[in-house]
Amino acid sequence: MTAHKKFEEITLRTEPIFKGKIISLQVDHVQLPNGETATREIVKHPGAVAVIPLLDDKMIVVEQYRKPLEKSQVEIPAGKLDAGEEPLQAALRELEEETGYRSEHVKHVSSFYTSPGFADEIIHLYVAEQLIKGEARPDEDEFLECEAITLEEAQQYIRDGRISDAKTIMAVYAWQLYRLTGQI
Incomplete structure (x- = not known):
């Protein structure tokens, strides 16, 4: 067996x-x-995507209010998969919608379940480099602010609780590993 x-x-x-x-x-x-x-x-859950957008040794993040937590959070761009949508296409869409950036240099990092004890949500995590600035187009019910932060700032945000979601903490650690080894 x-x-x-x-x-x-x-x-x-x-x-x-x-x-x-x-x-x-x-x-x-x-x-x-x-x-x-x-x-x-x-x-x-239909599944989701998240993107680690890297630009000039900084990571692009968004800050938005999270009602279940009753506070604002700093997170990497992310969003749910639309019906029939491929994860890579969703990642490119979410990156542009939330940050205004586009990239043709996107690589899959990992796919992981967020809470397998009670949910089937899977997040497909990507890294995007060589970003091209465009214009953000958040959903009509999305209010967010975009920021470029250093690795040290990201680590401080984690200590301060401004970054406290698993996908963004994982992204920060993946970015740190990438900076140390050149591989993600």
């Missing part, structure tokens, strides 16, 4: 609870590996 099958939970029944514009919530009734049953509350 393979390791992933050893711990598999078999879905017996799914109860849809909520369907919104971005997420949906369901309760799955599952059979556990020992034959017992349990429930799992699951947030379904």
